[in-house]
Amino acid sequence: MKAFLTLLTIIVQYGVVSQAPYDRPQQQYPTINPAQISAFLEQYPKFSGYKNNLLQLYSKHPTYFWFEAKKLSEIGEVLKNDMDNINREGVFQPVPYHAQLANLFVSQQPSAQHELFLSSIYLFYYETVFCGLPVSGSEAMGWYLPREKRDISSWIDSALTDDHLSKPSLFYQYYLLRKSLARYQEIVSSGGWQQIEYNSETLCPGDSAPIIRAIRSRLFKEKLLKKDSESFLYDDNLQDAIASYCRIAGLDDPESIDRTLLESLNIPANKRLETIAVNMERCRWVPLSFSSINRYIAINIPSFSLVYYDQGSPVLTSKVIVGKQVSQTIVFSGEISSIVLAPYWNVPKSITNNEILPIAQKDPSYLSRNHFEWANGNLRQKPGPYNALGSVKFVFPNSNNIYLHDTPLPALFSKRRRSYSHGCIRVEKAKELAKLILLQDGGFSADEVEKDMTKSKPTVHHLKVCIPIYIAYFTAWADENGNIRFFEDIYAKDSKLSGMLFSN
Structure with a gap:
């Protein structure tokens, strides 16, 4: 689908524009010392996780950032505006000590406590908007794609040196979803x-x-x-x-x-709003390093779709079949290192013991009739048009034993909801994908590949250059024209993530 064709390829560089250094306020305020930080955190324990950040920040810059001439400084006003509009970033969890923050912005009275309060609020804003849940949180959601580590202290140290509180970039889809979020916020505010x-x-x-x-x-x-x-x-x-x-x-x-x-x-409209916000959170987990990758395969589980990119442009799209609820396809990444034509299906022991052998016990000819054989104590299915993997298998070594493959049952691709597998991913255009990759990697012609697909023994092609593959989970996706698409949350991940984000 068109919205997904751009997955993981275009990173819009909302980078920091070089500016003249911000002149620190000349107003003389007392310096911030570690004892004041400790006393502050005792009074405001919800900020205790920022202790090291505060100590590091004020050890380098012990004077006030957020006040000048007995009122908010320029960056203090920027922070106030950011906090007033934090919901536009898809952040709906309560802001710590919100009432005190509102009073502070009204009174604008400089003090060590107020200075530390605003620094803590900025740390909250940065962590929530630009970092998202910690890695432990995303992994609890079954997200094992690599994440980019953000050094909060070093970024804030640089951000506070200009008068605009410059912000880091996020995965480009975040900004497209943010536009859609604004539209649905308007709908919700008008009554839905x-x-x-x-x-x-x-x-x-x-x-x-x-x-x-x-x-x-x-x-x-x-x-x-x-x-x-x-x-x-x-x-x-x-x-x-x-x-x-x-x-x-x-x-x-x-x-x-x-x-x-x-x-x-x-x-309900507020449910659509929540779905957008949940997917904005997932965007926070996508590293910007994807912008340097020219050739890769991207799969979105809820949209049942695959896109193969070369030189940053989509060259093949395909429907896919993913794992059932009880055998979910994992969200992770790997590298396709080889392509097997006319593969054996080495049957996993769980399928052998729980599905195939009970049938064979009742029907003694079942194994031979379906071209199964035993090899070193393991059951496998011979290559051929009846093979469960079809004519091609794409191997990317991983602990989940997941791979891409063809299928002898193409009729299932006509279904809208395509979650039928044991966890591996069936690709409608598997043959075309194999031909394209092998042409690019080894100069093999389509006829040569087709011939190998019909052999009675497997042919293994080890790729000269491995191809990264990313399996993601997005239930909302927006395009550059402002159009958004929603996909069924087939593994009920949205509700779990929403619970973590908005539990309070």
Whole structure:
């Protein structure tokens, strides 16, 4: 899908513009010492995690940052504006000591305590907006893609030397989602949309019913209709708006209004807002180093899609089938080191013992009929059109024993929800992908690759240059035109992450 075609390729450089050094306030205030920091943290224990940052900061710059001439300095005003608008960054958890902060911004009375308070608030802002959950938190969500370590102290030390509180860059998708977040915040602040009562009636274009008016109002709220005519008629304008909605919601374009469509339309606006914020958090976990990678494969589990990039541009897209709820595909990265044509399927012992052998015990010819054989005590399936891996297997060594492969059952790719595997990833265009990679890597022609795919024994091609592969989990994705798409949270990760982010 088009929104996902840009996954992990374009990093918009919202970098720091070189500026003249900020002149520190000339107003003489007492210096900040370690004893004052300790006393402050005793009074405000929610900031205790920032003790080392505060000590390091004020050991280098012991005077005040946030005040000058008995009022907030320029960067103090910037911080106030940032905190006033922190919800625009998809941050909705309570700000520590929010009431005291509001009073401080009103009074603007300089003191050591107020200075340390604002430094702690800035540390909170930086950590929450630019770092996100710690690695332990993202791994608790099953996210094992590499993360970039951000040195808070060194960044803040440099950021406080200019009058704009310069900010680090994030994964470009963050900024696109932030635009969509603003649009849904506006919808929520205006009251959202009403729930639509459904009486199991199926409605087709040309029909007329009171529920049509409710659907029309709902789509107008999401700005998919230019105006709300309040008509009861299922006309062409409504049909086009429903088609647009289905693209947003990841639904098949329906021929009629049915229960699936109505259940999706009834997802509250604040739930959509929460989904965007959760995915903005995931963007905080994506390292900017991806901008230097020219050739790789990216897979998004909820959208059931794969994109192969070369020289930073998409050269192949494909539908994929991912793991079932009980055998989830893991979010992680690796490097494709080899491609096996006409592979054996070395059956995992869990599948052998729990699925295949119980059938074979009841049907003695099952193994031979399905071309299974024993090799060194392990069950494997011979190469051929019946093989569960199809004609090709992409190997990227990992402890999860996950790989990409072809399939002899292409019919499942026509399904909208494609979570059927034991954890590995089936690729609809596996043959095309193998041909493209082997042409680029070893100069093999499509005919040569096709011939190897039909052999009775495997052919292993070790790649000269390994190809990075990234398996991610995004349930919302926005494009450069402001269009957003939502994908089903098939592994219920959003609710868990939302609980961690907004539990208070």
